[in-house]
Amino acid sequence: MTPTLTRTERPKRSKRRRSNVIRLLLRSTAILFVIVFGMALGSTIFLFTTDAGEELREWAAGTLLTTQHDYWAKYTFLPAAKLAELKNQIQNPTVVNSAPVVAMPPEIEAEEKAKEETIPETKPRELVEVEDINVKRSGYFFKGKIMSISDPNRVHLVMTDRKDGRGDLLDEFTKKTNAIGIVNASGFSDPDGYGRGSKAFGLVIHDGKILQNYNAKGGETALALLYDGRLVTGNYTAKELIEMGARDAMSFRPQLIVNGKNMFADQAAKSWGIQPRTAVGQKADGTILFVVIDGRQPDHSIGATMKDLADLLQERGVVNAMAMDGGSSSMMLHNGDAITKTSCPYYRGRYLPNAWAVF
Template identity: 70%
Template sequence: MTTLSRTLTRKRRHRRSRRWNWFWRLTAVCTFTFSTLALGGALFLFCTDTGEELREWAAGTLLTTQHDYWAPYTFLPDDKLEELKRQIRNPVVINSVADTKQPDVRPVDIPAPEKPKELIEIEEIDEARGSYYFKGKLMYISDPNRVHLVVTTRKDRGDLLDEFAKKYNAIGIVNASGFYDPDGYGKGTKAYGVVIKDGKILQGYNPKSGETALGITYDGRLVTGNYSAQELVNMGVRDAMSFRPQLIVNGKNLFADKPAKSWGIQPRTAVGQKADGTIVFLVIDGRQPGHSIGASMNDVAEILAARGVVNAMAMDGGSSSMMLYNGEAITRTSCPYERGRFLPNAWAVY
């Protein structure tokens, strides 16, 4: 005879058993779903042309960050990975001025403006490129003689862009040189490459290292190329720094026939000059899904070329990319700190 207590015990066991049955069923369904998605994803990434292209994009992006050691884990064929590395480490370099002994030679004649222009004009960038999208700002500076390289004087760290802007009463400003940045914790105290300020060489560099110089002369010409610090000074360059790659030289878009994925997709900063002498700053936001993923070097070169820029070069990108206007950030940095990063120098308008 079954007692009431035994009946209740059996019911409790049955309820517990049903709960565990649901748990195991849910676990089995989740495991099957995950395995199916993982298998499908692996087949897509490794067995389709689109998947291989996405892995190339990922490898190119990683190779231009401090985490380039992750690039081999995209499992690209060795020859493709080496080609991406070659394009980044050894970009094509063209001197914008053919003969350093003739500083008055100009790649493009700069005509006198027909009418006075505003010193600074801002243009919005908002574009979609198939699988990615980006936003940013273009800043046009009509008087190139108002554009200067500003350099930190701190010993413990670099300056934030808003600190540079306050020190120099700058109307507009963007980041410039790269710097030693282990795992994203660099303090921006010392720039990579050449630094020339007001005609004085503060720092030299080896122009054969792959980086190229960008300078502005005393008469407002932007020059870029494989020049030593002394050659730049001899050419009448007032301020200069170095990074890479060149984007446009003497009106030629150097990325017009290059695969976009070689440099990946990142936040970008670039500086250039139009034929009429106007200096152009460009900053593209990135690493922010829902706002802006970032741009390729091809995108940056294309944007500038479409607006008449005849000489241009990339500045440091990533979480350093940022633009301020009248003391306020008008782009969105990918740096966790909303004021951006500590920087060794910047291009400022004052």
Template identity: 40%
Template sequence: MDPRATAAKPAAHPPRGGKRRAVRKRRLGFWRAIGRLFVLGMVLAALSAAWLFLTPSGTALRYRAADTLITTQHRHWAKYIIGEKGLRERVAAYAAKFEQMGEERDTHVIRPPAENGDANPGENVETKPLTQVEEVDGSGYHGYLLTVRDPKKIRLVVPAVKGRGEKVSSMVKRTGAVAGVNAGGFADPNWKGNGFQPIGIVISQGKIYYDGLGGSKSTQIVGIDRDGKMIAGRYTVQELLDMNVSEAVTFQPRLIVNGKGLIKSHKDGWGIAPRTVMGQKEDGSILFLVIDGRQPGYSIGADLYDCQQIMLEHGAVIAANLDGGSSTVLVEEGGKVVNKPASKHGERYLPTAFLVFDDPSSVDVPNIWEGLKPSDIDPSKW
């Protein structure tokens, strides 16, 4: 028998035409799937745009996002959400609203526990700790509330060296303070300012340390008078001196006056950002609220309505906004930073800070702006 007759026959190959058709079919299926995804994406984009621009809830979200951008160094990006005209109108509307919020005269009266009978029988008020820090949490934010039992223990401190600001942790450590938070704003060209030129006025120990009002006759301030009463709202410099205001900086808006909140809802809350807020309770205690932000996974930030509600829940009868954003910081004794500042470089160099002292009368705060005019200062030069 011929051995070749029993050898296995080679496997038959499929026709070349069938193989090409299979490849074309697979490619066609792939592009059809891509086409369907593209169409689906376009439909979803159109529906999302319709929701954002044509519904009340979508419009509210757009403006909340725009407000959040307005509080950052990327303010101009907000025009891509609400338009260039919308951005200008939004900023102007907030400015006008904040001005109006500072007009009502505050009439609150502080009643320390020893005077109003709130102290427990036999309890010595002086034995209570001067400061207390507690954590606060809400939807998307984490922060801290510093309570200072005696408002007369607070001083406004400024940098030690002319020409540049100072970190609050450095101020606390240098002066031996018990605690401290950032205070007023400052000229910040291209968000790279040296922290040395304050905005508005600075008052420390009852004296005008800096006056950058120019032709303005009044300004919105946040501070404390010599009796420990918190002062916030619009006043002239002479009014502040007549009221014996001891420590103060220019900033706005005021959030609470005469026990009532001025911000009606989240949509008026000026976006989401790191925040620093000062308030006072009827017993005289000062509240400093510090909210971290711009850190996904930890804390995005809060709007001013959130801050207002926290202060009301803790008994504040007056409260006002201080500088926030990357400046927001809470420091404990020894210069320990409690919160997580939003700046990628850590703490910023600032012109002012509210510090707490066991013995404020022993603290010397030299006026580093003495003899300087606002025009003498280059806020961008380090």
């Protein structure tokens, strides 16, 4: 009889054990639901009933409006007037023409030359120097590189010459020109992030020749390097720039510093959101600066605001500067190696129509 009793008791224990497991799972699911629901409710209350929550939604909207997915900005549920204000700040930034350098009278120029002759010789500056950027702000942080080029006449806008419907990668530009340093420049058509960078947006001048004389997207601004090494920025046509002596020029937006004035000094940073950034500027002594800030990588660098970018340049004595295309296009190479970390899924970066290079 013992074997029979054993066989009949096992199913009862099995059913009891199964029932306990089911009750435990149901209880765990209920607790998890309450936690998730509570977090969702708490987040909703924070985002829609507090000043900090509204500011966070403005940050999100500003970030989305500067991407190819700007249509998502409406889902931040900001008031229509506030969303329209953010859009206007991005699409129609203030544009100021940089002032031309006024030639010194002959007698003053002679005095300056005499002073230079009495100054002891110092060690020649390196053509290219690279500085690390590592900044922590309240709520976000970013890393990147600043490349200083002592001779502005060694900086050129290089153009893709491919005929297969795509632009060049930065390392391909580097191989073609033997560039010491290089960063991305113009924007380009980029539907859903799959643009092939074959044609730049806006105005383009290369080696003193006008390749494009229009701005396809409203609010874009020209940045040009003249044959005498000066960098100018403003609302110029290609013809006007050629008459000024432009060797290379392109257009994007916004201006960061003009005539020594920080264009974002009095602006709220959140209007342009937080993104990977690229910028080009010039100091009073002629030094050209390339800046690339990494972004969209929580374990490495979140990204920077336009105000962050303008402040970095102003701190280093830049007098004229403008933003280049940003996002997954932002990238810098030095001696053929990437020294910034692109947010593009492909480690070599994006296909690009042109780039600013040192050679």
